[in-house]
Amino acid sequence: MPQINQLLLVYQSQWFWLFLVLAVIYVGIGKGMLPKIEKTVDDRDAKIAGDLAAAEKARAAALEIEERAKAAQIEARTAAQAVAAEAKAKAAKDAENRLAKADAEIAAKVGEAEVSLAKARAKALDGLEAVAVDAAQDIVAKVSGAKVTPAQAAKAVKAVLGNA
Amino acid sequence: MSAAAEVKIDPMHQFQIESLGGSVLDGTPFHFTNSALWMLIVLGSILFFMWGGMKRDLVPGRWQAAVESVTGFISGMALTNIGPEGRKYTPWIFTVFIFILFSNLMGMMPFGIVDAAHPFTVTSQFTVTAVLAVISFSIVLIVGFWKHGFHFFSLFVPHGTPGPLLPLIVPIELISFMVRPFSLALRLFVAMIAGHILVDVFGYFIVNGINSGTAMGYGISLISFIFIAGVNALELLVCAIQAYVFALLTSLYINDAVHLH
Numbered sequence: 001m002p003q004i005n006q007l008l009l010v011y012q013s014q015w016f017w018l019f020l021v022l023a024v025i026y027v028g029i030g031k032g033m034l035p036k037i038e039k040t041v042d043d044r045d046a047k048i049a050g051d052l053a054a055a056e057k058a059r060a061a062a063l064e065i066e067e068r069a070k071a072a073q074i075e076a077r078t079a080a081q082a083v084a085a086e087a088k089a090k091a092a093k094d095a096e097n098r099l100a101k102a103d104a105e106i107a108a109k110v111g112e113a114e115v116s117l118a119k120a121r122a123k124a125l126d127g128l129e130a131v132a133v134d135a136a137q138d139i140v141a142k143v144s145g146a147k148v149t150p151a152q153a154a155k156a157v158k159a160v161l162g163n164a
Numbered sequence: 165m166s167a168a169a170e171v172k173i174d175p176m177h178q179f180q181i182e183s184l185g186g187s188v189l190d191g192t193p194f195h196f197t198n199s200a201l202w203m204l205i206v207l208g209s210i211l212f213f214m215w216g217g218m219k220r221d222l223v224p225g226r227w228q229a230a231v232e233s234v235t236g237f238i239s240g241m242a243l244t245n246i247g248p249e250g251r252k253y254t255p256w257i258f259t260v261f262i263f264i265l266f267s268n269l270m271g272m273m274p275f276g277i278v279d280a281a282h283p284f285t286v287t288s289q290f291t292v293t294a295v296l297a298v299i300s301f302s303i304v305l306i307v308g309f310w311k312h313g314f315h316f317f318s319l320f321v322p323h324g325t326p327g328p329l330l331p332l333i334v335p336i337e338l339i340s341f342m343v344r345p346f347s348l349a350l351r352l353f354v355a356m357i358a359g360h361i362l363v364d365v366f367g368y369f370i371v372n373g374i375n376s377g378t379a380m381g382y383g384i385s386l387i388s389f390i391f392i393a394g395v396n397a398l399e400l401l402v403c404a405i406q407a408y409v410f411a412l413l414t415s416l417y418i419n420d421a422v423h424l425h
Contacts, residue, residue, distance in 0.1 A: 001176060001179070002176055002179045003290055006181050006189065007291065009190070010189060010191070010195075010199070011191075011291050013192065013193055013196070013197055013200060014181075015295060017196075017199070018286075019295075021203045021206070021263070025207065025259045026255055028211070029262070030255025030256065034255060034258055036218065036220065037214075037218070037220075037231060038254075041236060044224075
């Protein structure tokens with residue numbers, strides 16, 4: 001095995017060159033380049049985390065604004081509903097009032113008309129009595145030749161009319 | 165076919181360290197060898213790979229994303245295993261991980277098609293894996309004694325151990341602790357050397373089967389080829405797993421030193 005046979009011949013040069021190479025790697029790469037590369041990675045991770053946090057914040061803000069807009073919408077709708085309900089109630093009340101007024105007017109007119117109708121009827125009935133008395137006198141005179149006084153005729157007519 | 169065309173099987177040759185530049189190996193520290201060359205190639209490819217991750221764009225491209233996933237993997241490992249203090253140890257864990265990963269993968273590259281460019285697997289040398297393991301173990305010892313002083317020895321006394329069992333438990337815990345650098349170094353070294361020997365031996369089977377010119381030889385070549393394709397895929401997986409295991413165990417051991425169970 002050359003590793004053992006040559007050991008005494010090569011170990012010094014092996015170690016010299018190995019220490020040289022390891023020193024260059026340790027100092028140049030391990031202490032020099034590695035921290036810079038790690039810092040690049042860390043910076044990138046930090047930036048990504050920061051961007052994500054900012055995006056999350058923006059999302060939260062957008063959500064809040066949306067929430068507020070929704071609340072405002074609901075508020076506006078409630079207000080509008082209240083106004084509509086009020087207007088409806090007012091209109092209903094108005095209509096009721098007008099209806100009541102019109103009812104009253106109509107009732108008054110109907111009452112008036114009834115009164116005048118009753119008057120006219122009474123008047124007509126009076127007229128009818130008078131005519132009937134006259135007619136009864138004439139009929140009695142023509143049929144029997146007897147003279148009937150208006151008072152008697154009126155009495156008879158009243159009796160008949162009362163039965164009728 | 166004549167015996168001259170027969171290929172001699174020497175699967176250990178690929179682990180041979182050779183001097184580059186004409187001189188012979190003489191045991192001096194600054195000697196430039198094929199092992200040193202491949203360490204530098206590994207270093208260069210790591211630097212090239214990491215350079216692509218330094219654009220530092222907010223939206224990463226493919227290359228930057230690949231680099232960031234590797235660094236994120238190791239910092240995540242340090243963070244989950246050690247906790248917030250783990251950031252201090254990330255550079256070393258990352259050094260270990262990226263060096264082992266690139267050494268392992270570089271050793272599996274098919275550059276051997278050109279004979280002179282045959283890749284040398286740095287992590288198949290225990291002179292290398294032992295250094296990595298000893299440094300990791302030293303960090304554990306230094307951090308442990310630095311933070312907790314002699315209280316660090318309570319690591320060898322698990323919570324709730326009954327008194328009579330202590331003479332038995334403490335030596336076991338101590339041995340399992342002292343064995344850590346050896347297991348770290350040997351696990352990686354053995355995994356690499358075994359895989360490369362397997363690939364090498366079956367590669368020779370393919371060549372020798374074709375050279376034999378017989379129907380059975382061709383059959384053996386075909387079977388070996390199919391087998392070796394699967395082993396290569398498995399080896400690539402082992403390359404990554406060994407780097408991961410080394411880094412994971414290093415972070416777990418450092419966690420022991422930082423938090424004492």
